[in-house]
Structure formats: C-alpha cells, structure tokens
Amino acid sequence: MRGWDEGEEDRKESLKRLTEAISQSGSDIWRSWRIYRRSLLAVVGLMLVLSVVTVSIFASDIAVEHPYRNLQDTQDLWTRDYEPRRAHPFSEECDWHEQSISLTQHRRDEIVTVVAVSDNKVGESIADGYYRDTLSVIELLSLKDNKGYDLNTSLISIDPNNSSILVLSEELYDNMSLTTIWLTYEFDNEAMHLWWMPDGYDVCIFGTNNDGQDMFSKVLYGSRVSLRIGITVALLTVTIGTIVGSVAGYFGGRVDEVIMRICDVFFAIPGLILAMAFVTAMSAITSLTMPLWLGILIPILFLAVVSRTYLTSTIPQENQLSNQVMGSLVRNRNIFLGLLVFFFFVGLIPGVSWSELFGISESREWRLSAAIGIILLLGLIGLADKRFIEKSSFDGAEERVSKSLDWTNPWKYLTLRTVAVFVAAFVLFRWSGSTDDEIVVIENFGRLWKIQAALIFTGWPGYARLIRGQVLYVKEMTFVEAAKSVGAPPGRIMFRHILPNAWAPLLVAFTLDIGGTILSASGLSFIGLGAAPGTAEWGLLVSDSRQFFVFDPHLMLFPGLAIAVTTLGFNLLGDGIRDVLDPKNRR
C-alpha cells in the first residue's frame, strides 16, 4: 500500500495538469473575450446581465425598505393609518404619513403622548407579519378634526428628545367635542433615503404601489425571484434535454423516432397553455414527495443508463461481464422504452394513483418501502459499473478499497464530474426534508416551484431536439471514429470528443432560454398562476397595477421594464456568445 509520501510525484503531476488546464482555459477565455467585445450590443448585454445579477445579490442593501413592509397593518395603533398610496415617482408624498389619533381613548388611558412608531415586526413573508419602520417626525403638515376642518398644527408638538414621539397639548384634551384628529406629518424614514443618491433626492424613485409599499424595493427584490426561476429552469431543462436528446441521437432508428414523437406532442401545444394546464393540475401538491420525485427521475435516469450501455456496447473491446448484465437492458430496450413512455406519462400522477395503478393499498408503509426499493434499484443500476462487477467478490475488499481510492493523490478526483455530483448532492440535501408519512424532496412546494416545474415540463423537448441534431452531426465525424479505434473508453468519447463539439449551440440556447423563461414565468404570474399575491415578482407587480395603470402608469412601467431589460440582457449575451462560438469568428 502506498503512503502519502510516495504519492508526491503523482500529486505534483496532477497539480501541474490542473494548473495547465486552468491557464489554457484562461487564455481561451481571453481570446473569446476579444471576439466578444467586438460587438457593442453583446457588451451591453453582458453589462445588463451583470448589473441585474449584482442588483439581485445586493437587493437587501440597495432597497429602501423590505418589500413586505406595510404600514397599513390591520393591528392596533396603525389601523387607520395612511401611507401614500400610488405616489408618483419623485413625489414628496412618499415621505408623508397620515395618522388618526383617537382622543377619547387617550383621555381614558390618560396617555399624554402619542408615538409615531410601532414595534418593529420582522417576518420573511406576508404570513409572518409585515415589516414596519420607526418613523421620526420631521415636520407637522396638517391637523384636522374628525369633520375635516383644519386645526392649528401648534396643538401638537414633537418631543425635542425623541422625534418619534408627538406630544398632544392640554387644549386638545380639554376640548371634549373633539373625538378624533387626523394628523399628517413628514417623516424621516431612514430607509427611504438612498445612500447612493445625492442629498436632496431622498424620495422614492419608482413611487409607491396601492398598498403604500415602495416600488423600487419591490422591483429590486423581484430580480431575485426572476433570476432564480430563469437559471434553475434553464439548468434543469438543459440537463433533461441533453440526456434525452443524446439518447435519441445515439440510438437512432426506432428509439429516435419514439422520442421525437414525444417531443412533437409537446411542440403541438403552445408552451404557455401547456404550462397553464400543468400549473393548475399541480395545485393540490404541497410538497414534492419521493414517489412523485422518482416518477420524474426514473425516466431520466433510465435514459442515462441506457445511453451509457449503448455506448459501452459500441466499443469493440468490451468487458464480458458487464455485457451480460447491461446487454439485457439493450436487448430488451423496446420493453424498457415502453416502460419509459409509461412512466413518463403515468409516473407524473401523484403517489395516490401509483397505488391505484398497481392495486396496492395506499399506506405510509407501502410508499416508504416503494421509495426505498426504488432507491436501492437505482443504486444497483448506478453501481452496475464495469469496474464494480469485475471485482464483485469480497476477498481482500479492504485492499481494493484502498486501491480504488487513491488517497495519495487527491487532486485526481477534482474533476468536473465530481464537482457536479457534490453540487447535486448538496442541492438535494438542502431542499429535502420529511413530513409525517413521506420522504419529502422539496418541502413547501409552493407556487414558484410549480411554475418552475411547469416550465421544465414544457421546455425540455426543445433542447432534446437541438442536442439530438448536434449529436447526429458530431457522431459521424472522423475524430470520433479515431477515438473509438484507439480504444478510448465511452465516457471519454462522450465527454471529451462529442460533448465539447456539441455544446456550443447548447450554451447559446441555454443563455437565450434564461431570458425566455423569465418572460414565460412573468407571463404566468401575470395571469395569476405564478407567485403568491403580494410577492415581489415582476409579472405580478404588472398584474397588480392593471386597474390603476391609466392614471398611475409608473406602477406598471418599472416592473415591466425590469423584465424587458433582464430578458434583453440575456438575449444579447446569448447572441454575443453565439458570435464567439461561431467558427467563422475564430481567427
């Protein structure tokens, strides 16, 4: 057994290779950048994307208030408060606050002061409670009695020690005919003062919405939602589409035909309408449980395994043992293909229908055992690797483990695949939880998750078709033949030869798709299928503004512009990348 000291040469070699690879990619990136910056539009696109990403990261720092802050809380002191509704951009009213004070209550409670603050209530969502701010009063603007007649503002004064406390004068208390007074004051909402704006511009720059919330903050926070949806959906659709598409491309023939017909089915229904139907259908699902998750995962993993097997079988020097095991998969691929189609459509029905389908009683035990059984099955399929089967005896297991895990040279394992596996594991771990009777993959499968699921559901066929065409094209090239003839392992052919030559249009489509997804997601939100009411989501903000947009166009203008600018940024970026990847520009 080799020790750490013996592995030094290997470590050095691996490190050297890594450094070389990094410096090589560094120069590649530099060259690509020089091509990229030729186009002004592409640079503008990159700037837009970068600024949107920056804004979304620092939204909580730039925003003037939390998007859920609302002074029109239905509680205590603030019941009848008035926050400037639909105040126009740069209007002074943004800093005004109107408040009603019940004098009868004050007389009864013998309170001499009235405070312009309420407790700061902090919550992450509307359900948890609104955000409130401490208001320090700058100037009293008007004072009215309950009939609307003006009173002298000197009847109320600001406490010199604490500008959040208003002191009612004796006169107000003595006058028994007054029951309620309305007070308007200008407050110094510290949050409203944008630190990056010059003095004198401490106003809301996008105005306020119908609930008196600052639109600027809402739009800023909206970037988080949109980017999250855009990037998650695009990543997952790319993954699914690549797997399905490459399987179609490799198998060709009947397999290709079946997969492409499935894609045609998806193309036959306009994406937005299909997504609408899908989101509605999912309205009862509150958490993504294991059976449901597996219903989505199994077809994909199956395709992945089959494609791997197929690749393995095309290599001449093939390990006999793995052929025996995996060969049956290939031989019976029609049956498996039937199963695939079956799982694809039926597997998406929630767990209840699964048990209906197989006639098994619907119990917690059944679901758990089914889930565990399927996990084991998947594990077995995953482990049915060439190397694993080769050494599937327990003699000298310890030695083999130490051999197969070369800890003297840990750098060897720092590959893209390892990183990807770890990231995937982390993401799954992060999202998963458990309720009483289910293993839950994604807890709180809320409305945002549902749009994402719907967009993935409708989006993958596009990628499948794209990557299929690419694989068909690259598969026939001489360098693939050459790699095969020198006996390169299938994984190497796939990752080193075919995918690097097929990824260019994929990357472009991916970038363009982020923009497209943001558009579709906001469209779904607009018709009321997306984010929950009150969420800072751009589509929803536009939708909320519909009844006021004739007189208060700013409510709809800014969130819409945000969508347009973000999408434009990604589209320009995609175009720029296309130019960079275009062989004609490589000189």
Added chain:
Amino acid sequence: MKLHMFVVRRLILLVPVIVGVTILTFTISHLIPADAAAAQCGDKCGIVVGYTDDGDPITAYEANRERLGMNEPLIIQFGLYVTHLYEGDWGESSTYHRPVADVVKDAAPITLEMAFLALFIAYPLGIILGIISAVRQDRMFDHISRFFAIAFVSLPIFWFAMVLQLVFATGTESSGICDPLFGTSGGCFPIYGRHDPSLTYPVDGFASFYPVGGTGFHLIDSWFVTDAELTTLPAEFGSNWLLFKDTLLHLALPCAALGIASSGSLLRYMRASLLEVLHEDYVRTARAKGLSESKVVIVHACRNALVPIVTILGFSIGGAIGGAVLTETIFAFNGMGRVAVKSIQYLDFPVIMGVTLITAAIFLLSNLIVDILYAVIDPRVRLE
C-alpha cells in the same frame, strides 16, 4: 416521391402525435386535485340514492363515481376519455354552465382572428426589415434593426400591450379614456373589448351583437349583417363598412402587440436566410448579367430566401396563439386564452383541457398545411 405520397406519409406521422396529445391531456386532467364526482353532487354527496344487492346504501357520490367510470382501471378510463372526445362530448363547464365543446367553439375564432391578423402585421414587418438588414449588412440600419429584433423578442407581451394601451388608447387629458372611435377625439384607439359597447348585448353568456350562426370571425361576419339588422343599430354603425372598421380598430392594438413581438424572430430568420442566398452562385450569375441590384435582390434572392420562412409559419401560429392568451386577458376578448384563464380561477378543468386540445389541433393542422405547402414550393423536401 410524389406529392400525394408525401402528404400521406405526413398524415401517418400525425397519428402518434395525436395519440400522444390525448395521453398527455388525460394524464394532466388526472393530476387534478378536484374530485369530479364530488364536484357534481356538491353538498348532496351524502344522500343515499339506492341500495346494492347486499343491501348496502349507495350515496350520490358513489353513484357519480360509478357513472363517471372513476372506479374503473386507468386504462379503461382512458378508453372512455378518448371515446367521449371522439363523440364530441368534452364535458360540461362548471363556469359557463354549457358544454365545453360549445364554449371552445365560440372562443376559438376570436383567438384565431387575433393570431392571424397579428401574423399579417408580423410577416411583412419582419420580412421587409429583414431584407433591408441583409442588404445593408453591418451598416447602421442593420445594427439598429437587429437590436430592435432582439428587443422585440425580449418584450413581455402583456406589458407591451399595456404600454400600447397607455400610449394609443388613453387621452392626454387627465379625464383619461378616449372615445373608442378612431378620429372622433384626438385619434386614439379603443382601449379594450372586441367591438363598441353600444353594439353588445348578452347572448348566451357572451356579449356579442353578431348572430350566433356566423363564422365567428367578425371581420368576415360584419359584411354579412343584413340591412334589416343594420337599421336596428346606432347610426354610427349603420353600414357593413362601419362595422368592419369598428372590429378592425378594436383588433388593432392587440394585434400590433402580438405582431411586433413576433416580428423580431422573423426579421432575424429572414436576414440569415437572405444572407445565405446572397452568396449563392445564381445570385452572382444574376449580378454578372448586369441586372440592377434591386432586381437581383427582389427577384432572384428573395424568392429563394422566403422558402425557409414558410416553415416557421406553423410555429408562428402556435406562438401567436400562446401570446394571445395574454393579450386577450388585457384587451378583454373572450377568446380561448381568457376563457382558459377564467376557468383556471374556478378550477374548471374540462374547459382547460378543451382549450389545450383545440390549440394542439389548430397547431398540428397549420403545421401540416405548411409542410405540404413547403413540399409544393420546394420539391427537394419530398425526396427525404
């Protein structure tokens, strides 16, 4: 391959897709949480309606389940679903209290009218700008029009429609909304609706002046309104032309929103296609013959560059129908999109599935026609 063989082959290819669409809609409609049996009997589900042979009571709910075939295995249920679809029994809408087939039949022409008119705007705009862009490659005009092409693609269509409403359909004075007839008050368009409010009266749940028996496309129906019917109308709509103009004006903004949004991708396709053709040998030959540049571009290059544009037509129709969901919601057209959105709010699933099926049917049909058209124009396609 002969053309008719191509058509037959194309039709055969359509069968699995249709089967797939029905499987897909069936699956989605079985994802629904709402129990159709419970929805039909409402609060009377517990009432005993009969007894089994063994003397056990049967509640209304159980009877409904039995009647709707919900106790059958899924495969049998799918068979029933397909049979019902084929017989035209698409279920009963709980929102409109009418058969789904009727609801969809009324709504489809409205969406189609909007989508087709939008394409009438998108195609000329996209093609002409695309041609100019390609001819003036890498000049100022090209850069600007390419930027706008990308910008149009990036516009959220619902927002763009609202901006159009704001600019063209609301008055400058603070009083707001303007008279919905072009020319009468400062030249602005009607803000929403399919025709003037004075022309509408409720018929069967839909506000419409036009007789039910027409084509449903008001641009066509307006020419078939009889003189007797015209006399019952307000004076400003007293002729077929005025009715037509009214419909057209109401369609203008939604179609402009849809059309401009879809012209962006067309422009790019046309530009790419024409640039490719301009490098062909026959274009060089035409130039060598001494033809004028405009003749070379228009007669020789464009005709060939337009051929691939035909193929996108099918997809554009699908895209326009998808976009119409949003514009209809904004402009208050009772087309398929608005019907679907409304039924989603009330979880009226038969209508949603009906809309999904009918859009799929329209899309497949238009793609079929486009493919055949393509094969007629470009015989090379048939050789595959």
